[in-house]
Amino acid sequence: xxxxxxxxxxxxxxxxxxxxxxxxxxxxxxxxxxxxxxxxxxxxxxxxxxxxxxxxxxxxxxxxxxxxxxxxxxxxxxxxxxxxxxxxxxxxxxxxxxxxxxxxxxxxxxxxxxxxxxxxxxxxxxxxxxxxxxxxxxxxxxxxxxxxxxxxxxxxxxxxxxxxxxxxxxxxxxxxxxxxxxxxxxxxxxxxxxxxxxxxxxxxxxxxxxxxxxxxxxxxxxxxxxxxxxxxxxxxxxxxxxxxxxxxxxxxxxxxxxxxxxxxxxxxxxxxxxxxxxxxxxxxxxxxxxxxxxxxxxxxxxxxxxxxxxxxxxxxxxxxxxxxxxxxxxxxxxxxxxxxxxxxxxxxxxxxxxxxxxxxxxxxxxxxxxxxxxxxxxxxxxxxxxxxxxxxxxxxxxxxxxxxxxxxxxxxxxxxxxxxxxxxxxxxxxxxxxxxxxxxxxxxxxxxxxxxxxxxxxxxxxxxxxxxxxxxxxxxxxxxxxxxxxxxx
Numbered sequence: 478x479x480x481x482x483x484x485x486x487x488x489x490x491x492x493x494x495x496x497x498x499x500x501x502x503x504x505x506x507x508x509x510x511x512x513x514x515x516x517x518x519x520x521x522x523x524x525x526x527x528x529x530x531x532x533x534x535x536x537x538x539x540x541x542x543x544x545x546x547x548x549x550x551x552x553x554x555x556x557x558x559x560x561x562x563x564x565x566x567x568x569x570x571x572x573x574x575x576x577x578x579x580x581x582x583x584x585x586x587x588x589x590x591x592x593x594x595x596x597x598x599x600x601x602x603x604x605x606x607x608x609x610x611x612x613x614x615x616x617x618x619x620x621x622x623x624x625x626x627x628x629x630x631x632x633x634x635x636x637x638x639x640x641x642x643x644x645x646x647x648x649x650x651x652x653x654x655x656x657x658x659x660x661x662x663x664x665x666x667x668x669x670x671x672x673x674x675x676x677x678x679x680x681x682x683x684x685x686x687x688x689x690x691x692x693x694x695x696x697x698x699x700x701x702x703x704x705x706x707x708x709x710x711x712x713x714x715x716x717x718x719x720x721x722x723x724x725x726x727x728x729x730x731x732x733x734x735x736x737x738x739x740x741x742x743x744x745x746x747x748x749x750x751x752x753x754x755x756x757x758x759x760x761x762x763x764x765x766x767x768x769x770x771x772x773x774x775x776x777x778x779x780x781x782x783x784x785x786x787x788x789x790x791x792x793x794x795x796x797x798x799x800x801x802x803x804x805x806x807x808x809x810x811x812x813x814x815x816x817x818x819x820x821x822x823x824x825x826x827x828x829x830x831x832x833x834x835x836x837x838x839x840x841x842x843x844x845x846x847x848x849x850x851x852x853x854x855x856x857x858x859x860x861x862x863x864x865x866x867x868x869x870x871x872x873x874x875x876x877x878x879x880x881x882x883x884x885x886x887x888x889x890x891x892x893x894x895x896x897x898x899x900x901x902x903x904x905x906x907x908x909x910x911x912x913x914x915x916x917x918x919x920x921x922x923x924x925x926x927x928x929x930x931x932x933x934x935x936x937x938x939x940x941x942x943x944x945x946x947x948x949x950x951x952x953x954x955x956x957x958x959x960x961x962x963x964x965x966x
Contacts, residue, residue: 570912700920747774787948802849
């Protein structure tokens with residue numbers, strides 16, 4: 478038997494309305510502009526604070542539940558990411574930058590989710606404005622409510638879209654720079670030694686010579702950095718074991734090839750190996766170079782640097798000086814103390830031409846915040862000073878750029894930095910080393926950088942160096958002797 482339930486009656490006999498009909502959010506008093514205005518502001522606030530809640534209270538509950546679910550899922554993912562960053566940063570770095578295809582998949586999913594959430598937020602905001610019923614609110618609110626709602630939505634949705642762009646840029650930069658890196662190797666004698674090369678690789682530079690040659694040695698435990706500068710015209714150097722040592726068992730010969738355009742300096746090994754090595758193909762000397770993201774000229778230079786310094790140098794980073802300015806600008810410039818007036822420009826057109834006649838500008842002494850163009854000329858100017866002075870200036874710039882790589886600066890300028898980096902940098906650093914190198918970079922920023930310049934001012938004769946003495950200097954700098962404690966009493 479079916480029992481019919483009568484609506485509950487009040488003492489006066491009136492039927493009580495169902496609870497849902499007394500809810501002002503879903504069933505407002507549309508005849509009261511004040512009540513509708515108050516309700517409108519509440520809907521906008523709820524849409525901002527808890528996207529989806531406005532629809533659950535006043536609109537399409539299915540859309541609202543989806544929005545709430547997406548919002549809660551995003552909050553959980555953010556919380557888990559933050560917790561992982563605090564408790565297991567290496568794991569988070571591996572997932573995002575060092576895990577190969579896993580990192581690519583994680584970053585792609587993150588980008589898709591962020592773009593999807595940004596679009597969902599826009600949909601929820603427009604739907605919330607529909608629920609407000611602007612025709613029923615006070616006159617001022619007809620403009621103020623949609624203006625505030627759309628402004629906040631553009632800021633928050635734009636933030637999610639920007640984050641998606643950063644994730645996409647990160648994935649592209651990692652793939653471009655480290656997609657074909659060399660083999661992943663453990664530190665050598667406690668250090669990661671990286672050959673840092675700088676040159677102008679512009680169009681038409683088949684005989685490109687390295688303008689800057691240095692080795693960055695990073696302590697694998699402490700992150701302490703030692704930079705060793707090698708004169709670019711240093712001749713007669715020995716090679717570490719390998720194909721170049723077989724060609725030059727007694728050290729690099731002092732002759733060159735004027736017709737082809739190379740001489741005996743270490744900076745011209747690329748020209749010798751890749752362009753002018755009569756009858757010998759550079760790829761034949763180093764057949765695995767290209768598959769590891771390197772090239773024969775770089776590998777020959779590695780062998781020479783290892784022979785000079787007596788340490789293993791498995792990796793390289795090449796910086797195109799032609800685009801160097803873009804990286805400095807992307808980082809917001811660098812702070813440099815200039816010790817002497819330097820000309821900017823390509824140099825004299827004839828021997829003895831005064832710098833005042835050919836200089837396109839001057840870098841004045843004193844404290845300067847340099848943009849990319851000025852920093853590039855500061856690194857390359859050499860016609861009124863020596864190559865050794867230029868080496869010191871390049872070391873200044875390396876340290877100044879390192880100082881600019883703060884997490885805050887890189888994050889705020891990330892896309893510019895990443896785009897500039899992929900345009901001017903080549904490297905064979907393996908991707909799976911990135912988490913470890915990131916940790917070491919953070920440690921390195923807390924410590925002073927040690928520099929070793931193989932120049933006459935430091936007792937090194939560029940043309941007749943004592944190789945054993947150089948190697949001993951490097952060992953002493955990288956592995957300083959432990960002080961003997963003074964005897965008690």
